[in-house]
Amino acid sequence: MNPAERKRIYLDHASAMPVDPRVAEFAGWFLTKDFGNPSSLHSVGNAAKKALEDARRKVAELIHAESPECIIFTSGATEANNLAIKGCALRNQSKGKKIICSAIEHMSVINPMKELQKGGFEFSTIPVDSTGLVRLNALEQMIAKDTVLTSVMYANNEIGTVQPIMAVADAVHEKGGILHVDAIAAEGRLPIDVQKEGIDLFALSSNDIYGPPGAGALYVKPGVKIQGIMPGGGQEKGLRSGTENLFAIAGMGEAARIAKLEMEKESARLQRIRDSTISKILKIDGSRLTGHYKRRLPHHASFVFSGIEGESILLNMDMFYNVQISTGSACSSKTLEPSHVLLAIGLRHEEAHGSMVMTLGESSNEDDVPEIVLAVEETVARLRKMSPVR
Amino acid sequence: MNPAERKRIYLDHASAMPVDPRVAEFAGWFLTKDFGNPSSLHSVGNAAKKALEDARRKVAELIHAESPECIIFTSGATEANNLAIKGCALRNQSKGKKIICSAIEHMSVINPMKELQKGGFEFSTIPVDSTGLVRLNALEQMIAKDTVLTSVMYANNEIGTVQPIMAVADAVHEKGGILHVDAIAAEGRLPIDVQKEGIDLFALSSNDIYGPPGAGALYVKPGVKIQGIMPGGGQEKGLRSGTENLFAIAGMGEAARIAKLEMEKESARLQRIRDSTISKILKIDGSRLTGHYKRRLPHHASFVFSGIEGESILLNMDMFYNVQISTGSACSSKTLEPSHVLLAIGLRHEEAHGSMVMTLGESSNEDDVPEIVLAVEETVARLRKMSPVR
Numbered sequence: 001m002n003p004a005e006r007k008r009i010y011l012d013h014a015s016a017m018p019v020d021p022r023v024a025e026f027a028g029w030f031l032t033k034d035f036g037n038p039s040s041l042h043s044v045g046n047a048a049k050k051a052l053e054d055a056r057r058k059v060a061e062l063i064h065a066e067s068p069e070c071i072i073f074t075s076g077a078t079e080a081n082n083l084a085i086k087g088c089a090l091r092n093q094s095k096g097k098k099i100i101c102s103a104i105e106h107m108s109v110i111n112p113m114k115e116l117q118k119g120g121f122e123f124s125t126i127p128v129d130s131t132g133l134v135r136l137n138a139l140e141q142m143i144a145k146d147t148v149l150t151s152v153m154y155a156n157n158e159i160g161t162v163q164p165i166m167a168v169a170d171a172v173h174e175k176g177g178i179l180h181v182d183a184i185a186a187e188g189r190l191p192i193d194v195q196k197e198g199i200d201l202f203a204l205s206s207n208d209i210y211g212p213p214g215a216g217a218l219y220v221k222p223g224v225k226i227q228g229i230m231p232g233g234g235q236e237k238g239l240r241s242g243t244e245n246l247f248a249i250a251g252m253g254e255a256a257r258i259a260k261l262e263m264e265k266e267s268a269r270l271q272r273i274r275d276s277t278i279s280k281i282l283k284i285d286g287s288r289l290t291g292h293y294k295r296r297l298p299h300h301a302s303f304v305f306s307g308i309e310g311e312s313i314l315l316n317m318d319m320f321y322n323v324q325i326s327t328g329s330a331c332s333s334k335t336l337e338p339s340h341v342l343l344a345i346g347l348r349h350e351e352a353h354g355s356m357v358m359t360l361g362e363s364s365n366e367d368d369v370p371e372i373v374l375a376v377e378e379t380v381a382r383l384r385k386m387s388p389v390r
Numbered sequence: 391m392n393p394a395e396r397k398r399i400y401l402d403h404a405s406a407m408p409v410d411p412r413v414a415e416f417a418g419w420f421l422t423k424d425f426g427n428p429s430s431l432h433s434v435g436n437a438a439k440k441a442l443e444d445a446r447r448k449v450a451e452l453i454h455a456e457s458p459e460c461i462i463f464t465s466g467a468t469e470a471n472n473l474a475i476k477g478c479a480l481r482n483q484s485k486g487k488k489i490i491c492s493a494i495e496h497m498s499v500i501n502p503m504k505e506l507q508k509g510g511f512e513f514s515t516i517p518v519d520s521t522g523l524v525r526l527n528a529l530e531q532m533i534a535k536d537t538v539l540t541s542v543m544y545a546n547n548e549i550g551t552v553q554p555i556m557a558v559a560d561a562v563h564e565k566g567g568i569l570h571v572d573a574i575a576a577e578g579r580l581p582i583d584v585q586k587e588g589i590d591l592f593a594l595s596s597n598d599i600y601g602p603p604g605a606g607a608l609y610v611k612p613g614v615k616i617q618g619i620m621p622g623g624g625q626e627k628g629l630r631s632g633t634e635n636l637f638a639i640a641g642m643g644e645a646a647r648i649a650k651l652e653m654e655k656e657s658a659r660l661q662r663i664r665d666s667t668i669s670k671i672l673k674i675d676g677s678r679l680t681g682h683y684k685r686r687l688p689h690h691a692s693f694v695f696s697g698i699e700g701e702s703i704l705l706n707m708d709m710f711y712n713v714q715i716s717t718g719s720a721c722s723s724k725t726l727e728p729s730h731v732l733l734a735i736g737l738r739h740e741e742a743h744g745s746m747v748m749t750l751g752e753s754s755n756e757d758d759v760p761e762i763v764l765a766v767e768e769t770v771a772r773l774r775k776m777s778p779v780r
Contacts, residue, residue: 010434016427016633024421031414031602037406040716041701042708044400075465075604078622078632108631111621207633212421214465214604214635229619231505232468232498241498242468243406243597245604245638311431318432326430 006322009368009375013299013361014157014185015326020210020255020362027212027251038244039235048246055253059217062209062256063183063202064193072218072236073249077184077205078108079230080216083240084180084201085112087226089121089149092178096146102126102134102153102163103344109151109182110340126152130346131292132161136171143175150179154186158328158341158357159291160300162186169198178224184208188259189267189298200224206248210362211255215248270360271298273369277358280373284380290342290355299360304347308383310355313376316383321375326357396712399758399765403689403751404547404575405716410600410645410752417602417641428634429625438636445643449607452599452646453573453592454583462608462626463639467574467595468498469620470606473630474570474591475502477616479511479539482568486536488512492524492543492553493734499541499572500730516542520736521682522551526561533565540569545576548718548731548747549681550690552576559588568614574598578649579657579688590614596638600752601645605638660750661688663759667748670763674770680732680745689750694737698773700745703766706773711765716747 019027036048056068065071074080089099099113103125110125117123126139134152143150150172155162165181172179180201183192188209194202201224206215220226220239232241278301281287286306305313310327317323328339338352356376426438446458455461464470479489489503493515500515507513516529524542533540540562545552555571562569570591573582578599584592591614596605610616610629622631668691671677676696695703700717707713718729728742746766 008434012427012430012432012434015430015435016425016438018423018425019421021422024418028414028418031409032411033408035406035408037402040402040405040714041704042402042714043712044398044402044714045405048406075469076632076635078620079465082620082622106622107624108622111631115621212604212637213633214602214638230468230472231501232472232496234497234501241501242466243603245466247602248604248635248638314431322433324430324432324434 009321009323009372010363011358011360011372012324012326014357014359017207017210017361019207019212019251020258022258023211023251023254026254027247030246030250035246038246039233051246051250052244055249058253058257059204062187062260063204063219064195065219066195066222070219070222072220072239073244074216074218074240075214075242075245076216077182077203077208078216080203080205080218081106081108081182082112083218083226083229084203085109085149085151086116086229087239088178088180088201088224089116091225091227092148093121096144096148098122098124098144098147099149099151100124100126100142100147101151103128104132104156104159104341105151105153106157106182106184109153113151128344131295132156132159132341132345133292133295134163134168136164136167139168140171143171143177145175147175147177150177151182152179153182154192155190155297156291156341157185158339158355159302159345160297161291162190162295162297165197165199173198185297185300188255188263191263194219194221201226206252206255209252209255209259212248212251214245215252217252266362267298270364273360273364273366274299274301276366276369277301277372280369281376284377287380290345290347299364301358303356304342304351304354305356305380307387308380309353311353312383313356313379316379317375320379321371323372323375326359327355328357399711399713399762400753401748401750401762402714402716404747404749407597407600407751409597409602409641410648412648413601413641413645416644417637420636420640425636428636429623441636441640442634445639448643448647449594452577452650453594453609454585455609456585456612460609460612462610462629463634464606464608464630465604465632465635466606467572467593467598468606470593470595470608471496471498471572472502473608473616473619474593475499475539475541476506476619477629478568478570478591478614479506481615481617482538483511486534486538488514488534488537489539489541490514490516490532490537491541492516492518494518494522494546494549494731495541495543496547496572496574499543503541518734521685522546522549522680522731522735523682523685524553524558526554526557529558530561533561533567535565537565537567540567541572542569543572543575544582545580545687546681546731547575548729548745549692549735550687551682552580552685552687555587555589563588575687575690578645578653581653584609584611591616596642596645599642599645599649602638602641604635605642607642656752657688660754663750663754663756664689664691666756666759667691667762670759671766674767677770680735680737689754691748693746694732694741694744695746695770697777698770699743701743702773703746703769706769707765710769711761713762713765716749717745718747
């Protein structure tokens with residue numbers, strides 16, 4: 001078949017997601033009709049303010065926050081992580097200057113910590129085991145009374161592993177520390193209860209639950225103090241200045257409402273497709289699943305194939321089969337460095353270039369599995385024939 | 391007439407603007423169709439990357455930048471100002487620790503400077519005259535060899551005064567300094583040429599040219615060095631991490647293209663409405679124009695009325711006439727402090743609460759002028775009758 005005629009099979013939802021048409025319709029109203037500035041005192045501003053608070057309530061409900069007031073809207077995931085990490089560490093530095101995160105965090109967690117390190121904080125990373133789970137013993141030994149902030153992601157975007165957040169929270173709180181959790185890979189896929197799980201700060205993104213790009217949120221547990229990192233007009237209780245992006249925020253709220261309603265059924269559906277895909281791909285000679293087999297995101301499948309590179313798989317799958325996958329995080333895919341996540345779970349340097357990551361979503365279909373598997377089989381066979389290593 | 395039946399006359403475009411329907415249609419494509427992540431290496435990512443670069447070119451063309459590479463996209467105006475000020479001062483602090491801005495800058499310029507001041511920079515403000523023009527003599531005396539950054543807005547959002555940016559640039563460059571210009575109030579209304587006018591850093595926002603909220607841009611002149619303030623995945627040449635908000639950015643590009651084409655005619659149209667409104671409102675007893683009479687934004691009219699408060703005018707005009715105006719900056723309208731802009735142009739403390747700001751836009755119409763003027767006349771008369779001062 002001519003590749004251009006093939007149906008697109010998009011398996012890269014972790015990199016970008018289409019906006020749910022219901023969300024686009026709901027939020028579109030705020031682009032052209034109720035387009036006001038929530039800080040304006042007149043009726044147009046009041047309508048905007050109401051929409052903003054409505055969205056805050058819906059996001060709070062998705063994660064079982066104590067109240068809507070715990071939600072601070074940002075421009076997206078990266079800013080939510082920056083606000084959590086820099087805002088918390090700087091605000092609470094009188095307690096101590098140690099900050100730690102797992103070795104497999106997203107760069108939007110690691111790099112703000114490195115920035116703090118340049119400013120005098122002591123930064124270290126918690127090792128993970130070969131499945132990507134944080135080593136709780138190591139964590140317990142590392143956390144000290146002067147550890148002001150610990151950051152462990154809910155689930156990893158490259159290998160799909162879901163962390164034991166409650167156990168992590170216990171270890172952190174025993175030393176009086178604050179726990180930040182990057183939820184981006186897991187939100188809308190797994191039921192999350194920030195209160196039960198002992199989460200102090202929790203970063204969310206709109207697009208990762210089929211909301212419009214341009215909104216994110218940080219949950220801040222009542223009593224936890226942070227400071228803003230974007231001074232200006234003083235919106236969002238002074239923690240995030242800048243006129244609120246009402247379109248994206250209202251859309252994020254609606255996406256959160258829909259996710260809460262539909263998550264259980266949709267995650268079960270995706271998990272069936274995932275399991276079928278994983279079991280078939282693992283039959284390919286020299287294939288290996290990365291991450292945890294059981295403690296895994298329901299829409300996530302990730303592999304390495306001996307002797308071939310992830311980037312070659314990606315380009316071949318796209319060009320010849322119109323199947324879009326990822327090789328690690330899209331955010332750093334244009335660098336030529338091996339994945340820090342794959343190195344952390346113990347893969348060798350040459351293996352850490354070889355990852356194929358599939359993230360399923362609304363367009364994914366059980367009927368597509370044979371075509372996906374065939375595309376992988378043929379691609380792997382073709383690349384191995386060309387590879388000088390074998 | 392029952393106020394609810396009155397036609398809405400929205401005169402608060404500086405606070406929020408509707409998205410141009412042509413822009414919404416153009417950008418909407420990227421919400422549901424070409425929704426990719428520009429950093430993804432596959433075809434969906436490539437389409438997104440192309441749209442991103444297309445937007446960069448259109449924004450560069452609007453302001454006559456040297457090349458599209460001079461444009462760094464951000465989440466909005468506040469972040470663009472934060473990036474310019476903190477990113478420039480921190481990156482170039484070996485040259486000196488003095489930073490200055492005009493006394494009437496937006497809070498998204500003043501507050502980042504105050505944050506730098508806490509970190510050891512010396513911050514001072516340039517006085518303005520009674521029309522809001524920066525005092526060039528004072529500026530020349532203040533700028534020293536160790537003044538690393540000077541920030542003067544292109545035009546003021548509360549009083550409409552347009553600054554002599556070329557003269558400011560000359561003064562700054564004579565001492566080897568860097569000039570940042572906040573363009574938000576002027577962009578899309580006045581023809582701007584960053585090269586001819588000697589601008590080094592220039593902050594833009596999408597919504598202020600009828601683009602979607604959630605995008606802004608910073609022009610960085612070739613050779614001017616700044617550092618990022620949002621560490622993460624390293625997008626936008628490492629200066630702004632976070633997956634690009636393609637919807638808002640593509641929309642901003644399209645809005646810039648339309649603004650370049652239509653600005654001259656539209657600004658002339660708005661200026662006629664503005665002049666007619668100003669001349670009629672100035673006939674009201676005890677009314678005064680704030681800002682400069684001639685060096686004024688074409689869509690901007692602002693007044694004070696002796697003995698009454700701006701907030702009361704705003705609420706009355708909205709409730710009884712369905713006319714939306716502003717009283718200073720929407721960003722700080724909910725604080726009870728007098729406007730720092732009105733204080734800087736020499737108004738007394740009680741007068742600095744009394745401003746009425748009208749900003750015209752696409753929905754504004756010459757035919758509405760009599761109704762606008764009548765609403766102001768009746769409102770002012772009513773409030774004066776109630777006022778205990780008179």
